[in-house]
Amino acid sequence: MTMDATSSVCNLAILESLDENLIGEILESWNGFCFTTESLLKGNGDLSFGSEFESHAQTLCKHGLESLVQEHFLRSLENTFEKNGASKFWRHFDPYSNVAVLDIDKDPIDEVEVQHVLCKALEELSLEKEYQEKYLLMLVHALQSFKDKESEGRQSSEAERVRLFSKYQLIMASVLMATLPRHFPDVLHWYFKGKLEELSSIMSRVCEDDNESQDKDDMDLDERSKLPCRTGDMDIDGCHHQRRFLENHKLVKNIGMVVRDLRSLGFTSMAEDAYASAIFMLLKAKVHDLAGDDFRSSVLESIKGWIQAVPLQFLYALLAYLGDSVNYDSPLSGLRSPLASYPSSCYPGMGVPSEGLVRWQLRLEYFAYETLQDLRIAKLFEIVVDYPDSSPAIEDLKQCLEYTGQHSKLVDSFISALRYRLLTAGASTYDILHQYISTIKALRTIDPAGIFLEAVGEPIREYLKGRKDTIKCIVTMLTDGTSGDPNGAGSTGDSLLEELNREEENQENTDDDDINTDDKQAWINAQRWEPDPAEADPLKGSRHRRKVDILGMIVGIIGSKDQLVNEYRVMLAEKLLNKSDYDIDSEIRTLELLKIHFGESSMQRCEIMLNDLIDSKRTNTNIKATINQPSQSGAELRDQGVSLDILNATIISSNFWPPIQDEALNIPGPMEQLLSDYGKRFTEIKTPRKLLWKKSLGTVKLELQFEDRALQFTVTPIHASIIMQFQDQPSWTSKNLAAAIGIPVDVLNRRIIFWISKGILADSLGVDTNDHTYTMVDAMVDAGKTGVNSGSCEELLVGDEDGERSVASVEDQLRKEMTVYEKFITGMLTNFGSTALDRIHNTLKMFCVADPPYDKSLQQLQSFLSGLVAEEKLELRDGMYILKKS
Amino acid sequence: MIYYLFDIPFSLLGNQFSLNLLSCQLLLDQLTEWHAVASWTWDAQDETCGICRMAFDGCCPDCKLPGDDCPLIWGACNHAFHLHCILKWVNSQTPQAHCPMCRREWQFKG
Ligand SMILES: [Zn+2]
Numbered sequence: 002m003t004m005d006a007t008s009s010v011c012n013l014a015i016l017e018s019l020d021e022n023l024i025g026e027i028l029e030s031w032n033g034f035c036f037t038t039e040s041l042l043k044g045n046g047d048l049s050f051g052s053e054f055e056s057h058a059q060t061l062c063k064h065g066l067e068s069l070v071q072e073h074f075l076r077s078l079e080n081t082f083e084k085n086g087a088s089k090f091w092r093h094f095d096p097y098s099n100v101a102v103l104d105i106d107k108d109p110i111d112e113v114e115v116q117h118v119l120c121k122a123l124e125e126l127s128l129e130k131e132y133q134e135k136y137l138l139m140l141v142h143a144l145q146s147f148k149d150k151e152s153e154g155r156q157s158s159e160a161e162r163v164r165l166f167s168k169y170q171l172i173m174a175s176v177l178m179a180t181l182p183r184h185f186p187d188v189l190h191w192y193f194k195g196k197l198e199e200l201s202s203i204m205s206r207v208c209e210d211d212n213e214s215q216d217k218d219d220m221d222l223d224e225r226s227k228l229p230c231r232t233g234d235m236d237i238d239g240c241h242h243q244r245r246f247l248e249n250h251k252l253v254k255n256i257g258m259v260v261r262d263l264r265s266l267g268f269t270s271m272a273e274d275a276y277a278s279a280i281f282m283l284l285k286a287k288v289h290d291l292a293g294d295d296f297r298s299s300v301l302e303s304i305k306g307w308i309q310a311v312p313l314q315f316l317y318a319l320l321a322y323l324g325d326s327v328n329y330d331s332p333l334s335g336l337r338s339p340l341a342s343y344p345s346s347c348y349p350g351m352g353v354p355s356e357g358l359v360r361w362q363l364r365l366e367y368f369a370y371e372t373l374q375d376l377r378i379a380k381l382f383e384i385v386v387d388y389p390d391s392s393p394a395i396e397d398l399k400q401c402l403e404y405t406g407q408h409s410k411l412v413d414s415f416i417s418a419l420r421y422r423l424l425t426a427g428a429s430t431y432d433i434l435h436q437y438i439s440t441i442k443a444l445r446t447i448d449p450a451g452i453f454l455e456a457v458g459e460p461i462r463e464y465l466k467g468r469k470d471t472i473k474c475i476v477t478m479l480t481d482g483t484s485g486d487p488n489g490a491g492s493t494g495d496s497l498l499e500e501l502n503r504e505e506e507n508q509e510n511t512d513d514d515d516i517n518t519d520d521k522q523a524w525i526n527a528q529r530w531e532p533d534p535a536e537a538d539p540l541k542g543s544r545h546r547r548k549v550d551i552l553g554m555i556v557g558i559i560g561s562k563d564q565l566v567n568e569y570r571v572m573l574a575e576k577l578l579n580k581s582d583y584d585i586d587s588e589i590r591t592l593e594l595l596k597i598h599f600g601e602s603s604m605q606r607c608e609i610m611l612n613d614l615i616d617s618k619r620t621n622t623n624i625k626a627t628i629n630q631p632s633q634s635g636a637e638l639r640d641q642g643v644s645l646d647i648l649n650a651t652i653i654s655s656n657f658w659p660p661i662q663d664e665a666l667n668i669p670g671p672m673e674q675l676l677s678d679y680g681k682r683f684t685e686i687k688t689p690r691k692l693l694w695k696k697s698l699g700t701v702k703l704e705l706q707f708e709d710r711a712l713q714f715t716v717t718p719i720h721a722s723i724i725m726q727f728q729d730q731p732s733w734t735s736k737n738l739a740a741a742i743g744i745p746v747d748v749l750n751r752r753i754i755f756w757i758s759k760g761i762l763a764d765s766l767g768v769d770t771n772d773h774t775y776t777m778v779d780a781m782v783d784a785g786k787t788g789v790n791s792g793s794c795e796e797l798l799v800g801d802e803d804g805e806r807s808v809a810s811v812e813d814q815l816r817k818e819m820t821v822y823e824k825f826i827t828g829m830l831t832n833f834g835s836t837a838l839d840r841i842h843n844t845l846k847m848f849c850v851a852d853p854p855y856d857k858s859l860q861q862l863q864s865f866l867s868g869l870v871a872e873e874k875l876e877l878r879d880g881m882y883i884l885k886k887s
Numbered sequence: 888m889i890y891y892l893f894d895i896p897f898s899l900l901g902n903q904f905s906l907n908l909l910s911c912q913l914l915l916d917q918l919t920e921w922h923a924v925a926s927w928t929w930d931a932q933d934e935t936c937g938i939c940r941m942a943f944d945g946c947c948p949d950c951k952l953p954g955d956d957c958p959l960i961w962g963a964c965n966h967a968f969h970l971h972c973i974l975k976w977v978n979s980q981t982p983q984a985h986c987p988m989c990r991r992e993w994q995f996k997g
Pocket residue numbers: 936937938939940941946947948968969972
């Protein structure tokens with residue numbers, strides 16, 4: 002409360018010229034003034050002291066004590082306001098003082114009650130303020146009539162009025178501020194929250210109505226167009242919109258009044274904070290509600306729509322309402338809100354609210370983007386698992402990130418999700434690879450340049466490098482669409498290579514301009530978040546520069562394409578050797594695709610392998626059509642039910658195939674005879690070439706006939722040879738059987754498990770504990786055991802089932818070649834302690850220059866070392882290899 | 888299942904041995920296919936071609952496919968070469984070519 006400088010100077014001059022009479026008069030007037038003031042303020046609208054009050058005030062003014070009169074009156078108002086207004090006002094909110102300390106989000110408050118209490122409190126306070134303003138106006142009148150007598154200008158007295166009222170406003174606001182309880186902002190928050198929710202539900206109802214009427218409109222369209230005049234319809238529409246407007250307007254007006262009251266009490270920013278926080282909370286809830294865990298539809302547009310429909314509409318109405326009010330408000334109008342005499346409005350004109358509204362829109366949308374983005378990032382792992390069904394969610398996330406630029410959040414969160422949920426011992430290599438590929442596919446939408454995909458992929462790649470079956474899984478996934486995924490999830494029967502190829506073709510067909518803009522966008526984005534100088538070099542800016550190369554990223558795990566091709570060759574060999582038909586259409590297709598990506602020369606050997614199959618088919622037909630008609634043995638064979646019809650052969654150019662694991666085997670005599678006939682005929686046709694049979698390789702289809710059913714099997718020649726020995730003799734010791742078939746006993750014991758597991762043979766230990774006796778299981782027991790299967794069934798024996806393969810795996814080959822260095826590595830680790838992969842590699846390169854020279858790649862060494870780790874010879878700790886202490 | 892075990896086997900018990908015999912005799916009749924694997928090789932004395940030093944079972948440097956597409960040929964001296972290799976050699980040695988191995992006058996074996 003500052004004193005007016007000029008009036009205090011006046012006072013001093015007057016005081017000097019006072020005589021006793023005057024002092025008596027002044028004292029009397031002062032006492033009278035004080036008394037009437039007190040009576041007025043206590044009187045609650047009783048104005049009977051009015052004239053007395055006025056004359057005392059004027060007397061005092063006459064003596065130049067105008068400022069004293071004002072000061073005293075204002076102070077009295079302040080005291081009264083503090084007692085009757087403020088403290089009573091706050092008391093309304095006492096019940097919420099304890100709840101307020103609780104978490105707001107829990108929201109244990111009855112919002113309707115809060116609304117009621119707040120309105121009632123504001124009403125009471127406004128009544129009090131109304132009275133006080135009336136008294137203040139009386140003082141103003143008193144002073145004014147005094148000044149009129151002194152013939153001062155009316156203008157200055159109007160200014161005086163404004164000054165006094167604003168002073169009063171300030172006093173009142175300070176009193177409220179000084180006594181503000183801590184929980185009041187929370188009360189406001191609940192109030193606005195409740196009101197906004199009300200508004201939101203009204204709006205959603207209106208939207209539904211709109212949709213309904215929309216439907217109706219569509220239906221009526223034909224009939225309506227026949228009508229010459231459409232005013233009727235227009236009216237209905239108009240009414241509808243008016244109703245909606247009124248309904249909202251009433252609610253908004255209600256809120257607007259509260260806001261205006263709060264502003265007039267000096268709570269402008271507190272009110273704004275309260276409705277802002279309520280709006281944001283509601284928006285957050287809305288985003289969570291709309292987004293949920295459904296990744297298969299885009300929600301961004303409906304969120305934006307909701308922002309337009311609810312909070313922005315509310316703010317528009319509110320700002321417009323508050324802005325308009327300036328025009329028709331007079332201090333005592335009291336019609337709308339008596340407290341709102343001097344709104345400190347920041348939106349005086351209509352143009353300004355729209356600018357404020359734009360700011361609000363930006364704020365709200367940013368908040369929505371960020372909320373949705375955080376929500377999606379937290380669930381990115383699931384979203385990627387669900388890809389491509391989840392691509393709408395990815396598209397939303399992309400837009401959010403473009404707006405917020407918080408890509409690093411995604412990278413950090415996703416990497417930790419990967420570490421926690423995917424890169425664990427329990428996850429199969431196939432699962433990890435699938436997730437890796439889904440990750441690439443999903444994230445390249447967001448990140449066409451693949452810059453932070455690089456960061457996200459890094460831990461997956463590192464983890465996969467430590468797994469032994471990674472290469473095999475990768476090659477299988479790339480080339481085999483049917484058995485690539487043992488879980489069957491996401492396998493469409495298409496190999497990954499097939500899929501990538503189709504994708505590429507589609508891309509080539511799309512407009513070049515599209516690609517350009519894509520790239521441009523990629524470049525812009527790349528600059529916006531994590532500029533990587535090495536990668537984002539604009540000089541490298543060819544058109545295809547920044548496409549995410551899925552194949553490249555997968556080959557990157559393996560290390561080199563040569564390793565991939567090698568692995569494929571082994572797998573192809575295995576597959577071809579197990580074929581009993583010559584159908585290689587899908588292998589040819591795969592080879593063509595591999596040639597596109599890895600070059601023709603890399604695939605040369607595989608091409609020859611496939612060519613062998615084609616040649617074999619031709620030669621096979623040829624031989625069987627022209628073979629010399631029945632030799633004596635032929636007739637003999639037919640007696641035994643074996644004819645050349647059952648023999649087919651795959652003839653390979655062994656120089657171009659991976660090392661074949663052929664074991665010696667005595668196949669049944671008649672078969673042996675057939676092979677020799679076949680070989681002779683081959684030499685006749687292809688002289689001077691001859692055949693070298695690999696008797697343990699190939700497939701045999703046979704049928705075991707029992708009384709009530711036939712069982713069909715597809716087995717290896719060893720299995721066939723074993724079971725066929727039992728036709729002459731129903732029981733064999735393992736030693737004798739092994740000798741008859743010409744294979745080692747341990748191999749026999751391992752292979753025969755197949756027949757035992759099928760219930761065809763039984764294993765009983767003989768007198769000699771080292772010797773097993775195998776007996777044909779009789780039909781009766783067998784029928785009881787697998788009675789459900791009775792009838793015919795086909796049993797298929799795949800190569801891996803018992804871990805026997807026709808082709809030496811790449812690992813086996815490598816292992817054989819690397820064993821030479823095992824001693825050296827052990828010695829190195831003994832001397833050096835823990836040693837990193839690089840160092841082992843370099844040391845080997847340096848010292849093993851002969852006998853044989855060390856020529857392996859880092860990846861090959863790593864794969865060999867991880868084998869030693871698996872055998873528990875070494876240990877891998879923090880990227881360092883150490884000897885395992887036994 | 889239990890009924891099945893009790894009811895049926897009893898009647899079959901006496902025939903157990905003959906049943907086995909039956910199934911065994913049918914075994915070979917029911918061998919429906921034997922798909923064998925062989926590798927081919929040239930019936931030559933050497934392993935590699937004396938001209939290109941590549942394996943006979945491989946192919947000459949000009950060929951992509953071994954076997955029929957890149958055959959071997961024998962000279963009267965009984966030395967074998969890739970057909971393509973010896974043809975090139977013979978064409979470069981005018982008027983008379985000699986076997987690169989034994990220096991005898993080159994004649995294709997009839
Ligand atoms: Zn040659």
